[in-house]
Amino acid sequence: MSNSPTGEIYRIDWLPGTDVLHGTCHCGAEHSAQDPVEMWEWMLGHPEGHEPRGSAS
Numbered sequence: 001m002s003n004s005p006t007g008e009i010y011r012i013d014w015l016p017g018t019d020v021l022h023g024t025c026h027c028g029a030e031h032s033a034q035d036p037v038e039m040w041e042w043m044l045g046h047p048e049g050h051e052p053r054g055s056a057s
């Protein structure tokens with residue numbers, strides 16, 4: 001299934017040629033990690049550690 005405006009969408013991409021996972025939360029926050037567990041903890045920890053786009057603080 002694909003995106004839904006109201007659903008919680010997580011997306012994780014593996015950057016080719018690296019060990020780095022790049023995750024995008026449903027809130028638009030992005031995070032990179034080499035450890036899938038760390039990535040999921042970040043995802044599930046929303047909104048902790050998630051910075052809204054366009055916010056400098």
Ligand SMILES: [Zn+2]
Nearest residue numbers: 025027046050
């Ligand atoms: Zn989030």
